[in-house]
Structures are given as structure tokens and as C-alpha cells.
Amino acid sequence: MFAWLAQNISTIIVAAVLILIVALIVKYLVKNKRQGKSSCGAGCAHCALHGKCHGAK
Template identity: 60%
Template sequence: MNSQIQELSKPKGEIVMLTWLSQNIGTIIVLLVVVLIVAAIVKSMRRDKKNGKSSCGGNCAACRGGCMHAQK
């Protein structure tokens, strides 16, 4: 009977949310890791571009207007 009283005192939304979180914790952790990896890649790419580094192969014809070689 005591457990029934405790269950009634908790809001139902809280129980549903905790159940959902416990069922999906693995997916949430993987999502956070992927987001952190993507953020690190974007940060690295922005830093490289700011420092003048690029992955350009030197083929300005295939560059579609963003070629740095034509400006030098």
C-alpha cells in the first residue's frame, strides 16, 4: 500500500520521461558523441580556412569559383 501512495504522489509526466530516458540512454549517448565529433571537425575546418590551409588539389577548373590559386 505504501508503494501505491508513492506512485500516486509522483506526477505521471515525470515517470514517463524517466522511462523514456532509461530506454533511450544508449541512443542519446551516441548522438552526443556524434554531435561532439561533428563540432570538432567543423571547428578544425574553420581554423584551417582562417589560417589559409585548404584541401585544394590545385585544379582551379574543378573548383567552382572558390579557387585561391587564381587570386595569387
């Protein structure tokens, strides 16, 4: 078991860092969604979903 860990430690570290980065991105997106922020860049006048993604004001 320890020999396998020693042989693959660099792969395990890289995978852990990537998983952490993805988790932080998901957390950021969920936080923005809960705050009502949109992921679009505004400019809804020319969007095919104009008036659909943002609630009626």
C-alpha cells in the first residue's frame, strides 16, 4: 500500500488540487446564484431568451 502511494504521490497531489479548484468554483457559482446574480454578461436586448432568464420587473 505504501509503495503504491509513494509511486503515485504526484498524481494524487495534482488530482487533489484540481478537485479543490473545481469545488471552489462551484461554491462561488452557488453563492452568486443565491444572491441573485446572473452569469450572463447583460446586454439582454439581443439575447434569444430576452425576458426569460430574469424575472419580470
